[in-house]
Amino acid sequence: MGTAVVTAPQQTRSRKLVKLLRDGDQIAHLVTFLFAASVFLVTVFLVYELWIHSGPSRTKFGFSFLTGKTWDPVAEQFGALPFIYGTVLTSIIALLISVPLGVGAAIFLSELAPPKVSNACTFLVELLAAVPSVIFGLLAIFTLVPIMRRYVEPFLKHTLGFLPQFQGPAYGVGYLSAGLILSIMTFPFIISISREALLSVPREQREAALALGATKWESTWQVVVPYARLGILGSIFLALARALGETMAVTMVIGNDTGIHTSLLSPGYTIAAIIANEFTEATGDVHLSALVELGLVLFALTMVLNAAAQLLIVATTGKGSKQP
Amino acid sequence: MLWITLFASAACVASAAETINAAGATFPAPIYQKWFEDFHKAHPDTQINYQAIGSGGGIRQLVEGTVDFGASDMPMTDDQLSKVTRYKVLHFPTVLGGIVPTYNVPGAASIKFSGDTLAGIYLGNIKKWNDAALKKDNPGLNLPNEDITVVHRSDGSGTSFVFSDYLSKVSPEWKTKVGVNASVNWPVGLGGKGNEGVAGLVKQTPNSIGYVELIYAVQNKMDYGAIKNAAGNFVKADFNTVSEAAAGAAKEMPADFRVSINNAPGKNAYPISTFTWLLIPDKIGDAAKKKSITDFLQWMMTTGQGDAQGLSYAPLPKQVVAKEQKQIALIK
Amino acid sequence: MDRIARRNAVNNVMLTVTGLCTIVTVSVLFLILGYLIVNGWRSVDWNFFTKLPLASGETGGGMANAIVGSGVVILIASAIGIPVGFMGGVYLAEFGGKTVPMIVRYTADLLNGVPSIVIGIFAWTVVVVPMHHFSAWAGGFALSLMMIPIGLRATEQFLRGVPNSLREGSLALGASKTRTIISVIVPAAKQGILTGMILGVARVAGETAPLLFTSLNNQYWAKSLNEPTAALPSMIYYRAISPYEDWHRQAWAAGLVLLVLVLVANIASRWVLSRGTSAQRG
Numbered sequence: 017m018g019t020a021v022v023t024a025p026q027q028t029r030s031r032k033l034v035k036l037l038r039d040g041d042q043i044a045h046l047v048t049f050l051f052a053a054s055v056f057l058v059t060v061f062l063v064y065e066l067w068i069h070s071g072p073s074r075t076k077f078g079f080s081f082l083t084g085k086t087w088d089p090v091a092e093q094f095g096a097l098p099f100i101y102g103t104v105l106t107s108i109i110a111l112l113i114s115v116p117l118g119v120g121a122a123i124f125l126s127e128l129a130p131p132k133v134s135n136a137c138t139f140l141v142e143l144l145a146a147v148p149s150v151i152f153g154l155l156a157i158f159t160l161v162p163i164m165r166r167y168v169e170p171f172l173k174h175t176l177g178f179l180p181q182f183q184g185p186a187y188g189v190g191y192l193s194a195g196l197i198l199s200i201m202t203f204p205f206i207i208s209i210s211r212e213a214l215l216s217v218p219r220e221q222r223e224a225a226l227a228l229g230a231t232k233w234e235s236t237w238q239v240v241v242p243y244a245r246l247g248i249l250g251s252i253f254l255a256l257a258r259a260l261g262e263t264m265a266v267t268m269v270i271g272n273d274t275g276i277h278t279s280l281l282s283p284g285y286t287i288a289a290i291i292a293n294e295f296t297e298a299t300g301d302v303h304l305s306a307l308v309e310l311g312l313v314l315f316a317l318t319m320v321l322n323a324a325a326q327l328l329i330v331a332t333t334g335k336g337s338k339q340p
Numbered sequence: 341m342l343w344i345t346l347f348a349s350a351a352c353v354a355s356a357a358e359t360i361n362a363a364g365a366t367f368p369a370p371i372y373q374k375w376f377e378d379f380h381k382a383h384p385d386t387q388i389n390y391q392a393i394g395s396g397g398g399i400r401q402l403v404e405g406t407v408d409f410g411a412s413d414m415p416m417t418d419d420q421l422s423k424v425t426r427y428k429v430l431h432f433p434t435v436l437g438g439i440v441p442t443y444n445v446p447g448a449a450s451i452k453f454s455g456d457t458l459a460g461i462y463l464g465n466i467k468k469w470n471d472a473a474l475k476k477d478n479p480g481l482n483l484p485n486e487d488i489t490v491v492h493r494s495d496g497s498g499t500s501f502v503f504s505d506y507l508s509k510v511s512p513e514w515k516t517k518v519g520v521n522a523s524v525n526w527p528v529g530l531g532g533k534g535n536e537g538v539a540g541l542v543k544q545t546p547n548s549i550g551y552v553e554l555i556y557a558v559q560n561k562m563d564y565g566a567i568k569n570a571a572g573n574f575v576k577a578d579f580n581t582v583s584e585a586a587a588g589a590a591k592e593m594p595a596d597f598r599v600s601i602n603n604a605p606g607k608n609a610y611p612i613s614t615f616t617w618l619l620i621p622d623k624i625g626d627a628a629k630k631k632s633i634t635d636f637l638q639w640m641m642t643t644g645q646g647d648a649q650g651l652s653y654a655p656l657p658k659q660v661v662a663k664e665q666k667q668i669a670l671i672k
Numbered sequence: 673m674d675r676i677a678r679r680n681a682v683n684n685v686m687l688t689v690t691g692l693c694t695i696v697t698v699s700v701l702f703l704i705l706g707y708l709i710v711n712g713w714r715s716v717d718w719n720f721f722t723k724l725p726l727a728s729g730e731t732g733g734g735m736a737n738a739i740v741g742s743g744v745v746i747l748i749a750s751a752i753g754i755p756v757g758f759m760g761g762v763y764l765a766e767f768g769g770k771t772v773p774m775i776v777r778y779t780a781d782l783l784n785g786v787p788s789i790v791i792g793i794f795a796w797t798v799v800v801v802p803m804h805h806f807s808a809w810a811g812g813f814a815l816s817l818m819m820i821p822i823g824l825r826a827t828e829q830f831l832r833g834v835p836n837s838l839r840e841g842s843l844a845l846g847a848s849k850t851r852t853i854i855s856v857i858v859p860a861a862k863q864g865i866l867t868g869m870i871l872g873v874a875r876v877a878g879e880t881a882p883l884l885f886t887s888l889n890n891q892y893w894a895k896s897l898n899e900p901t902a903a904l905p906s907m908i909y910y911r912a913i914s915p916y917e918d919w920h921r922q923a924w925a926a927g928l929v930l931l932v933l934v935l936v937a938n939i940a941s942r943w944v945l946s947r948g949t950s951a952q953r954g
Contacts (some may be wrong), residue, residue: 044850048763051756055820059779062786062794069797088498088525099730109386122691128687129694137698139942144701146726146938148878150905151927154912155707158920185487188545189530231683261787263881264909272494272531274594275884283530288789288881293533295793296885297397297496299420299522304400311790322785361805363888373727373891389890389900392728442724532913536728539915559728638937660807 049240063315070309072302081309087274087290089105089298094306096313098276100286102191103314106266107259109195109280110202115252117199118206122248125207126214127222138211155195155266160190161269162195169281184279189271192280193254197265202255209254213247213332214240250328259319261314263288287314348352358628363391364398364411366534367437367499367553370649372411376587379636386632396496396522402429403620406451408629410619413437413498415598416521427623430671431597432637432664433615435645436586436654437575439503440564440612442557443549444542445484452477453567455510455603456609460505461488461549463514464528466550467669469547477568482641484547491550494531496522502614503551506602506665517604551612569611570603581610582654587613590657613654622670632669644649705931715921725907731918734770735926737893738902741808742785742877744894745887745903748812749819749876754869756816761865762826765776766853779824782936791817792882800886806895808901811887815876822875826868837890868946874937875922876896880905882907906932 073094084095098262121141125134166186176182217240225235241248271283272293287310298304369392376388393401395412403423413525415431441453448469457473460466467472470483493500501522509516518524528546532538535552539560542550554577566574575581585604594601603611620637624630630662641661648655654665686869723734760780764773795814800806834857842852879901889910904926911923917927 034794036488041849045763045767046855048767049772051783052758052763052768052772052824054756055760055824056776056779058817059783061798062783062790065794065797066790069793070790074947085524087525090521090525117697118694120690121697122798123924124687124690128690137694140698140701143935144704146874146878146934147701147704147879148905148930150878150908151708151910151931152921154908154927155704157544157912159713161686162917165545165726174898185489187489187530195864200700200722207697226708231679235685237862238687255934257785261789264905267720268909268913272526272533273529288787291789291793292881292884293531294496294523295796297394297400298520299396299399299496308793313789314787315790317868318785319782326781333905359892359899361900370728387892387895389892390890391887391900404801406800408807459927476921534913536910536914536916540913562915639812 031143073305103286114203118203122210134302149264152265209251213244247332253325359593394495395498411427413616414501427621459511488531489548585613708928712924715925738907741901742904749815752816753819761827764828780821788881806888806900814882819872822872832866870941
């Protein structure tokens with residue numbers, strides 16, 4: 017966009033018009049630039065606000081905030097560890113279920129299903145990603161939680177009760193239920209992006225393996241999947257980022273307990289859930305700023321994961337970020 | 341940033357409609373919602389939007405200035421009051437209520453609790469329904485050999501404040517380990533949001549116990565227990581026992597109405613009772629708003645009190661009403 | 673069993689397992705929809721759309737104010753989010769050099785990944801506290817932040833998809849760059865951009881977490897945009913955690929209505945896109 021320098025001696029009407037339009041280009045450039053820049057500025061502003069409002073808590077606790085185990089509004093002692101623990105634990109449970117399920121389905125959809133069926137199924141799975149979080153929460157409260165309390169958790173206690181992970185009363189709500197709901201909320205991401213990564217594997221790779229006498233499964237598992245592994249990994253990171261930040265559905269089934277428990281059956285808390293529950297009602301200033309600092313921690317966690325996911329996905333599919 | 345400015349300037353256009361926004365305690369929410377609806381019918385130009393976000397929320401949002409008035413079932417502390425510099429906060433008691441231990445124990449309709457036992461359950465020392473301490477208070481009752489699921493509030497709550505205040509009064513262990521506040525560091529249990537959330541969880545979870553304002557147990561036909569009071573009698577919360585708890589405080593009400601009636605003396609006084617307050621600024625800039633709020637206060641202290649008993653609350657003692665009506669004049 | 677047979681058996685078993693994974697994952701959507709229909713359809717009646725909610729514990733009432741409130745909040749979000757997303761996207765695709773678009777693209781991805789609850793905190797600090805009101809504005813502002821990255825990236829992606837020959841042709845005919853963008857490039861990409869915007873609206877329509885501390889809730893009609901406003905998703909949340917049977921019934925109904933709206937928007941966006949691409953090809 018060079019400036020239009022008009023040196024011609026005679027300025028006709030049409031030239032003036034051209035100049036005006038060139039200037040119009042510059043105005044358009046400037047206006048669209050301002051809009052684009054506002055996206056950057058608002059994000060910076062967001063981080064700034066979180067930083068400023070978490071000030072009292074940061075000065076009071078420093079880095080011990082991240083390792084503190086008590087959340088005690090009476091004594092104004094705030095530590096983030098129970099919430100970080102709960103957030104990470106529920107996300108891991110979610111991935112343990114959604115990764116095999118999602119990658120399995122992605123393999124079927126990319127390698128075996130006829131294109132029409134594959135596209136239709138992928139569309140349905142992507143629709144699942146659009147279901148609002150609060151609806152998952154609603155279903156969880158009235159269907160998943162009673163089933164967990166009545167059947168699944170007593171069964172787990174009965175069969176695996178010798179492990180500390182499966183002890184204690186069957187509440188129905190808790191880490192395990194939250195993890196289950198999160199697994200349903202994350203596999204659409206895994207399926208949709210992994211499928212794309214698998215589809216972008218060159219056909220020669222498959223044909224070479226099959227020509228060497230490999231079965232369909234062998235060619236898929238030993239050649240195609242490793243070829244697309246970065247994209248699959250990226251999809252997992254993206255799913256993880258979504259699971260960490262998920263609020264409503266988790267808040268409705270996590271059980272809201274500020275302790276750190278080994279048992280997956282016991283109630284816990286996640287970062288997003290405690291913010292949702294306590295943010296408008298924290299009476300002390302330190303309490304409020306501790307909640308904002310939790311928000312900052314969550315922001316940092318998801319930022320790192322998202323960046324890693326983007327890099328991995330770009331590396332395999334050669335395209336920009338794609339959300340299902 | 342362009343659009344933030346744009347948007348902020350558009351937002352500055354003030355509304356002409358007479359709507360008053362209030363937020364706070366869930367404990368009196370059923371009666372407040374009825375009051376505000378009835379008051380709206382009688383004064384169609386005034387509409388009071390009340391959001392039950394918890395007492396902690398009521399205080400916080402009043403301090404932040406995001407609501408016209410707050411509501412709480414714990415009086416504001418001196419520290420909190422000192423943070424409000426633009427005006428003084430006046431406490432207006434509205435009704436009295438009792439906090440009941442509500443439970444979902446199949447086959448046990450009426451369980452008795454001593455203060456110590458209740459503290460033991462909430463400390464996690466008493467883990468089973470057929471614990472010796474519970475059996476001692478309930479001879480002859482067939483209590484199941486099941487784990488107790490403890491339910492408490494997850495939000496900043498005046499109900500929790502009153503409940504933890506009561507437990508502190510009856511249990512030294514509770515006082516040192518946990519203490520008193522709107523939200524405390526609960527040793528055990530599940531958290532539910534609001535009185536509704538606790539009632540919802542207890543209703544859905546067999547062998548659970550929670551604490552809610554009486555109306556929530558009554559409306560949802562949930563069982564609730566009797567508690568041993570300071571005089572040594574087991575009493576259930578109702579209109580009479582809660583009123584009796586307030587009798588002492590009614591005579592010696594402090595000028596700012598900040599008073600606790602927990603574990604009150606009296607043969608049939610219900611031990612976990614409390615006033616609940618509206619928190620109203622003494623300077624209301626908008627004249628129309630000021631008139632609506634003072635009109636409402638007058639209405640609430642006269643006509644409104646008639647609704648209390650029907651919704652399982654106890655109306656204000658006469659002496660308190662007389663004193664409060666004088667306080668209305670302080671709103672400038 | 674000889675080796676070939678074993679390998680074939682493994683092949684068959686594993687392929688069947690992947691098929692089962694697909695069936696399980698695809699059926700979840702139908703399970704959700706089915707559950708909501710079974711529990712909610714009877715309560716989606718005239719009252720639901722026309723009546724105000726009643727005080728706690730009373731039977732009856734509807735969610736008229738929440739439905740309108742959701743609409744208002746989404747309109748505000750769109751009024752901010754769509755222009756910013758679109759104009760920003762035009763800049764990235766048509767004007768930007770290298771560094772600035774890269775930074776903007778990165779922050780847009782970052783903003784896209786910010787947990788919704790954190791967006792809620794931000795909107796509370798910059799809108800609710802200074803304005804001294806929970807309001808539809810605050811809710812709309814929060815949702816707009818979630819909409820912008822989607823619209824921005826969709827606009828950029830589809831503008832870039834427009835063949836360069838179209839651009840060059842227009843410029844060669846003497847049209848200015850702005851003129852070219854307005855009358856040639858954007859029209860060629862309009863289906864794609866529209867799809868992105870619909871997806872953005874659909875995404876924020878079901879969001880609850882950013883509304884908890886911004887638009888709060890209201891049991892009446894909000895008389896202005898400066899007042900707390902009820903919204904369908906937050907209503908589902910409050911109703912679902914309550915103890916009242918009648919409120920549960922309404923939560924199911926609201927869930928069904930919300931889900932159908934979101935699914936329809938998503939299907940519509942897919943339909944728009946498929947029409948667009950076939951038109952471009954033809």
